[in-house]
Amino acid sequence: MSIVIEARNIHKNYGKIEALRGVSLSIREGEIYGIVGPNGAGKTTLLRIISGLIKPTSGEVKVLGLNPYTDFDETRKYIGYLPEDADTYDLLTGYEHFLLYLKLYNLTTENLNYGLELASLDKRVHDLTRGYSKGMKRRLLLALVLMRKPKIALLDEPTAGLDVHASLKIRRAIKRYVEETRASVIVSSHNMLEIESLCDRVGLIFKGKIIAEGQIRELLDKFSSRNLEEVFEAATGELHEAL
């Protein structure tokens, strides 16, 4: 499978704060890659850099061979990005959100129908989103990102703050999307169980560095762990000793 995203030695500083300290990763076509780490580990910064919204302080990122920051207009055709904690417009209905993104991306009714199906809001799609639950809003936003079938989807904490049922719906939607389109997806989360059930490969990020990476089975074996939480604990412990 070909590489669609390649990041090499990415550093990002916000003033004196080092948000990323030499992150390197490769994402293959058609895989779901999970970035796992605690709050403030650098997950959002990494996804923002890959999406081209912010510029790395140093290092190189290539998305389909293009620089996402300098070639933003070109790369955004292929990238769908769902930011962490993104919200909807209270005074627009769910359907009007679809219309807005249809107009922005100049999409077709086929895309609209696909989005409506993904969001599965039924009749509530015609209500103002200020009356939506958090799960409904998240499904709507995810559908807005995926309805145009981007080759690369960057999903930052897609299920953060959702209950078990709502999270399950989101995960199913992501899985279904990848099965149907064979797109590449990066999902960031601090929920290890979610990542285990969703992702093909995982990168553990801690204090701005990828401290372990690989298929889940490989990681469990490498760190002699029963689950990703134990892997993370073992990996961060090793890191502390190294430091």
Next chain:
Amino acid sequence: MKKYLKPLQVNYMKPFNALKAMLWKEVKEIKRDRKLLISTILLPLISLPAIGILTALLLYYQPIFIAVVNQDVEEETNKWFVDNLISDLSSRGYKVETVQELDAALRNLTFDLIIKIPLGFSENLTSLNKVAYVEIIKRAGVSGDRVDRAEQDVKNIIASISNAVSELKIKDLAGRAGLIDVNVDAIRNPVQVKIPIYIGPSGEPAKIEDIVKPFIARLLILSFTFIVTPASTFIVDGIVGERERKTIEMLLSSPAGLWDLLVTKLVSSSLIGLIASLADIIGLLLYYGILVTALGGWFMAVFDPGLIILHAFTAFLTILVTVSISLPFITRTKGIRTASNIASMFSIIGLAFFVAGWIIDFYKLPENILNPLLLVPYTHSVLVIQSYVYRDYSRSLGSISVLIVLSLIIMVVSLKTLDREKVLLAT
């Protein structure tokens, strides 16, 4: 390339596609935000008459109190003078009381103005070689302007009584001298100024509308202040609020891009200002239309469509300039409160010019003073309206052209200073 990986046939480069979509969204939100619309439209419509009614009511319930201290009570002539004085003052709405002792009047804080008629006043009033003086004592206080007007009224009434007395004296002297053809005014005021004639900008006699229109224009200039403020608040919410509500990031990563997003915010906040300006002008014209009708003019005469269009367009550009100047600072600010303060700071610069435009005729300023001011866009906002009132349409158009160019330059420069990261992270 597999079917699913085929790039979307998205017409990203279609001119203004994203901009139109963003504007559609903004207009939809504005239309649904009824509280915003109601406050924007009703505030100017209600506030002007409300200010007028409130002021009139307060004036009615808080009149000026005048004490008349008559120290020359014995004389009949004096009684005639005091009665006339009190009657005239009362008919003008003043609350007048006669007080026996000056000290009592001075100590009583109720009295804003004290008229002291000294001993010997009547004798002097009727003599041919002495002048009868009346003393006016004013109390310093918050009603200073109104007390000044009361003083002027007292002087006018006394002047009128003085005229009547001098007429009697002149006629008496003329009779004694055996003169028959005597014009009292020819002796008393041999040189006089006739009632001033109002003329329009081209020298023709002015109608009541010509007198009212410049006043309306001055009010319209002042009203820019009230228009710029809600627009600034709106753009703060549009940028910082959207960032805080976490809706901006998805848009920034969409084909809308930074320019479309910011231009939409600038235009939509200017639209809010435009709505406010239209409400403002309707309120003003209704108010003065009624006033002109009351003064015998034609109600519709104050409805100048040119002035309405010009004011609305100038308001739009003035807001565009203000929000464009404040945009780079607002976008780099993390919280709404700080951003609002910054926006207010820039609005105050405009306010200084609009208040000046209310008092000062920029159109007639000497060139050495006006020319440096022309570098400031707000000078042109004022000149557009003032030149129009003077029927100097070419200068009015010139000013609006400069305002258009300056708005565009400031907007482009402002947008050039920003990038996605600055807008997203407020850095």
